[in-house]
Amino acid sequence: SIDTQNMWSFLEAFPKQWEEARAQTEEIEFTIDADRVRTICFVGMGGSAIGADLIRAYCYDSCPYPIQMLRHYELPRWVDEHTLIIGCSYSGNTEETLTAVDRARARGAQAMAVTSGGALMLKAAKEGFDYIKIPGGLTPRAALGYNFVPLFRICQYLDIINEDEAEALEETNQLLAEQNGLLANSEDNEALSLAEKLDDTLPIVYSDSTMLEPVNLRWREQFEENAKTLAYGNTLPEMTHNEIVGWERIVHLTGRLSVIMLVDREDNERVKQRMKIVEELIKDQTASLHLFETRGKSRLARMFSLIQLADWTSFYLAILNSTDPTPVAKIDLLKRKLA
Ligand code: PA5
Structure with missing residues (x-):
């Protein structure tokens, strides 16, 4: 016999997860200096990367500056103080993500994180950059609503989402x-x-x-x-x-x-x-x-x-x-x- 119950419950509860993430992030405040941002670099792996990759593709023709998804330790040459690096790791302990965030910060990039905890959350708290703590206890790919919705909010804050998508989260x-x-x-x-x-x-x-x-x-x-x-x-x-x-x-x-x-x-x-x-x-x-x-x-x-x-x-x-x-x-x- 196989235990399908776990994934079944995640899938069944997905609309509820989306609604919860939407409501919880409605009033969220960011300290990022949006005027300084000239490039965005999302970094994450596997189940935590997909939400970021979706928002990158969603904004492909509405973001006025380059926006890239990175699934690696290494950074492109152009990452600098005008970059916003957004680390996405459900566990907060994925080494590629942590390394890329560190390296971008060493080049003066602004950073933020979406995570349920781990080293990434500690780093953000200690070094004083924005992070959104999402609920833990799920398998990363089943937490797509929790991962994705905060990224949508960040992009709304940066004003890179088409105006006609204002009601998109609800729809x-x-x-x-x-x-x-x-x-x-x-x-x-x-x-x-x-x-x-x-x-x-x-x-x-x-x-x-x-x-x-x-x-x-x-x-x-x-x-x-x-x-x-x-x-x-x-x-x-x-x-x-x-x-x-x-x-x-x-x-x-x-x-x-x-x-x-x-x-x-x-x-x-x-x-x-x-x-x-x-x-x-x-x-x-x-x-x-x-x-x-x-x-x-x-x-x-x-x-x-x-x-x-x-x-x-x-x-x-x-x-x-x-x-x-x-x-x-x-x-x-x-x-x-x-x-
Ligand atoms: O689905 C999975 O478990 C993996 O693809 C993970 O998401 C991946 O290994 C990265 O881990 P994390 O999501 O904790 O950063």
Whole structure:
């Protein structure tokens, strides 16, 4: 028997988590000097990085200065006193994140942190930079609402979010609650029937490379961490300049690859056409091909509509694989070996 209860409860409570994070951060105050900020650098790994990567992609065309996601110890040369480095670590103890924050501060960057505690929180408290303490006790990827919403608030404070997204947090909350009712229900369930089609295949996720890039990544990471299933993905237009040719010599894998295409109405028009052609070119070689369009009005709600589908699909795939979705034994082992 496998313990699915833990992840099930996180997924079921996700809209509540979002609402809690929204309410708790409504009046939040920051001491960052917004006028000094000329670049933003988010740093984080794995389940703690995805929230930052989502906000980076969400702001890709509204932020007037460069905004980068970093998943490493090393900093780009341009990080300086005009940079705001935002360390995201659920445990607060991830070495890559701590190192990058230290190095950026040594170059005079302003810093802030989103964490449930650990060394990152101690550092912020001791060195006097802003931090948002989020509730602990969850697995990092299940705490996406707690991780993401504070980052949205920081971006609102920095005035880099489109004005027409002012109600986006509320709309997303509503959409998450509605979708959850359907996805947690075992009858007529889109995520469950998708998981059944993906079972015993390698899922490949394709999308545009702008706002859907981290959504695409979330799908793969959730397949890997929840369902313990290797997943692959790429983005357009780049894959139409190389990877599409690679499909020519995989005849031996025909019927073993499932493709998931993620699309949004804001995708570039030429990318939309490219996606359709890719679909025609590869569909005969796939075990199944699925196209999902974002739902909702605001960009934020649309991004999270597909995140939620990924989270539930990977959960059901874990059950079909007879795997407990919550533990990540190999990550824990690796961290112990490095200690
Ligand atoms: O999902 C996980 O457990 C991992 O991907 C972690 O998020 C990752 O190892 C980083 O740890 P933390 O989120 O505590 O910074």
